[in-house]
Amino acid sequence: MRLLSSTSLFSLTLLLAACNASIDNQDCGADGCNEPCVGDTCEQPTCPLDCRRPEDPAECGDPCEEPEPAPPQCELPTELETFETGTGEVCYEQLAEDSVVPYVEGPQGGYHLFLALACADCGTEIVVETEARLEETDEVVSALTQSLVPVKGGTATGIIVPLPGSPWDPESVPLAEGTRLMLSTTVKAPNGNLLHTADELRVLGPEVYWDYCATHPEDQCCIDLCDGL
Secondary structure (H helix, E strand, O other), X not given: OXXXXXXXXXXXXHHXXXXXXXXXXHHHHHHOOOOOEEOOEEOOOOOOOOOOOOOOOHHHOOOOOOOOOOOOOOOOOOOOOOEEEEEOOOOOEOOOOOOEEEEEEOOOOOXXXXXXXXXXXXXXXXXXXXXXXXXXXXOEEEEXXXXXXXXXXXXXEEEEEEEOOOOOOOOOOOOOOOOEEEEEEEEEOXXXXXXXXXXXXXXXXXXXXXXXXXXXXXXXXXXXXXXOO
16 A cells, blocks of 8 residues: 655645635535535535525625616606696606595505605705695694605605505594595795695595515615515
């Protein structure tokens, strides 16, 4: 039997140590990875790494680094007043008189409608106050709310006007489809200066479910939900 020289034995020991110190394949075993050590070489696992597993080794690269999603491309109406109200969660949508707007059920069980504004002289940030009343009786169904809203490209979108109703509370009945609401909107500058006011009719359409994460995938809550945490 041929004995290894001390130099050869030392070299083999280093090679085995390097191989054993390479990427631990245990975490990827369920994914069907190849063994990292084949013959005298150390190979990377061949399966894609899961960025939700913090134990995945850094040597494999960072699979979580993805480009930021492109902002939505919103086509504005060709003719806009200096100030007008409409609807839209992400993009501004014009409304004709007596326009029907969706009665939106949120993921936490509340109901609302979306208000959007086109405003050429509002700067980059505004304070929006809203109140909704039944047209027939003048009963307030959405108490006065106040929101600090960014203005981008001359529009502000996704302003929530809360409305009655809870799918989990039989005594909190949502408004019926076709309900006619008078929506009062007041727009102020952040320093409190009055910019615009509007009182306009809104007719509630059928209930629709709001898939928040479909339009806000970058929200940390949506990321955590997708990661199963």
